[in-house]
Amino acid sequence: MWISDFINLFFPEVCMGCDRSLTTGEQIICTTCRSEIPMALTHLDKDDKVKELFFARVNVETATSLFYYEKIGVVQQLIHHLKYRGHEEVSSFLGKWMAAELQNDPAFQDIDLVIPVPVHPKRRAKRGYNQVDGFGKELAAALGSRFRESVLIKKRNTINQAQLGQVKRSDETQSPYDLVEKIEPGTHVLLVDDVITTGTTLALCAKELHKNPDIKISIVTMAISV
Template identity: 30%
Template sequence: MFSFFKTQVLHPVLDLIFPKYCIACDQLIPSESGFLCLSCSYTLPYTDMEKMEENAAQMRMLTKLPARYAASLLYFVEEGKVREMLHRLKYQNRPEIGVYLGRLIAQKFARQAWFNTIDAIIPVPLHAAKQARRGYNQSECIAEGIAEYIRKPVLSKAVRRIKNTESQTDKNRKERIDNVADAFELRKPEQIKDKHILLLDDVLTTGATLASCGSSILSGTSCSLSVATVAIAYR
């Protein structure tokens, strides 16, 4: 009886009062749906990097950070679906999108041996001033989604961003490296000593931010790092 009421009465009313839209294409979707319309859920540009012995994320990080493994979930292209999802997450006060994307990462990566040895997750931190303006750290939201699935802690206080850096968006490779040099500080080395840490960010472009953050961790304690991002910029 309740099931009939929910599907035949409650959901149509909710659709009318609180319309729900796909986070990738803005198409109207039923209230009981997740975050994506059927079309977008079947056509997201998955990389499958988590299965590869060598992949583009690893190659991009190779000379910058001694990571055990690196993988990105999706390909990022300008004006694409992934860009739209991440834009909503970062600039439209939609932290729940980050949690959803984190769950996607965990579900896709869960069968891989390297992923199942993770002890804790460190999201790349924002500077305190930027996080205060936004209200949340998008990478921490993604980390929470992964943590829900794999039951591992998110160590959001282990590393601090000590430089309020400019946006990396319009900078070239050298400018990106210079912009984030010495931008991070390891605060709680005892939390990660001798552990396998997943260093997490939203997008991998040149790898400068991840390398700077990861280097601050490795220089302060003995641990191993793997790197994961929601997306990798397609080049």
């Protein structure tokens, strides 16, 4: 018996959506929870809810989210485990899921560079990782592009966006992000994040990236808040 089998015998892995024990072939969430997740993939709709958030704010080629995020539900549980309970593996799990949806989509075939929204060094040190790195790396691998997390930095540790009101979340006058590395002209950048609500965080990051001349930006997130 392998050590992992021995551990699972006494401490079986449980679904992060419902806390039931996972069975053979299941990872992170059980089959039942997986079937209940509200899929978004907004780029497939005529009224793209993600791209619409950036209208008249910043130029975006295409944008999409994997899931719809609700305050109660499997998606909320997954994001909570990822951001607050140390389960970094959720990021790669969701990245592989999204990669399967996008790797043959014409809109994402010319992606050159995948860049994650940065977290402040203090927050990263406390958590131990950037929660969107695994997500971005899986997308980069599937799309045949490069992953680069050093292009943007977060210079000011802001309050969690989920704790802010609508007006404060939408304030784009003082960006906490800085562009610290140049990007070659003609590059198509894929900017990735976890949950998008008003789009302010991504709009600010995109504006920094657009300081590089002649680049294109697309956006992919794990979920969009509804």
